[in-house]
Amino acid sequence: MNPAGKLRILPTPDEGLRALAAQAPQAEAFAERSLERLRPSLQWLYRARRRLATAGVAILTIWIFVHVTFGANGMVVYRQKRTEYQSLRRETRELQKQNDHLGEQINALKNDPATIEKEAREQLHYARPGEVVYVDPNPPNAQAPASDTAKR
DSSP states (O other): OOGGGGOOOOOOHHHHHHHHHHHHHHHHHHHHHHHHHHHHHHHHHHHTHHHHHHHHHHHHHHHHHHHHHHSTTSHHHHHHHHHHHHHHHHHHHHHHHHHHHHHHHHHHHHHOHHHHHHHHHHHHOOOOTTOOOOOOSSOTTSSSOSSGGGGO
């Protein structure tokens, strides 16, 4: 193997400049031909620049309007979400009221003797000595208990 065969000799900078200078007239001629071919199009673009800019702004405005109105977070979606939010807040308030009422009822059943006695009289038909309890033989809701506490 000859190690000299793998060596590459690079041109000097002067040689590179000379080669570039030799090709300069061809490059200038190509640029001139390209410019002559593009000149009518460039002149038309220059004359129509205001109309093109106006059309571009109009298209951009219409696109922004459509996006703001119907986009992923547009006004239509915003109104739907706002309506859903208001109904969920209303439902949350109602559930909180119901929860507070049931909490008060649980507390009364745990601590208030009068409430305990009332529930025992209504559901278990307890009576004090000397009292008479009348029971309707055909109650209107024979299967449903009188209150929620009877289910537990």
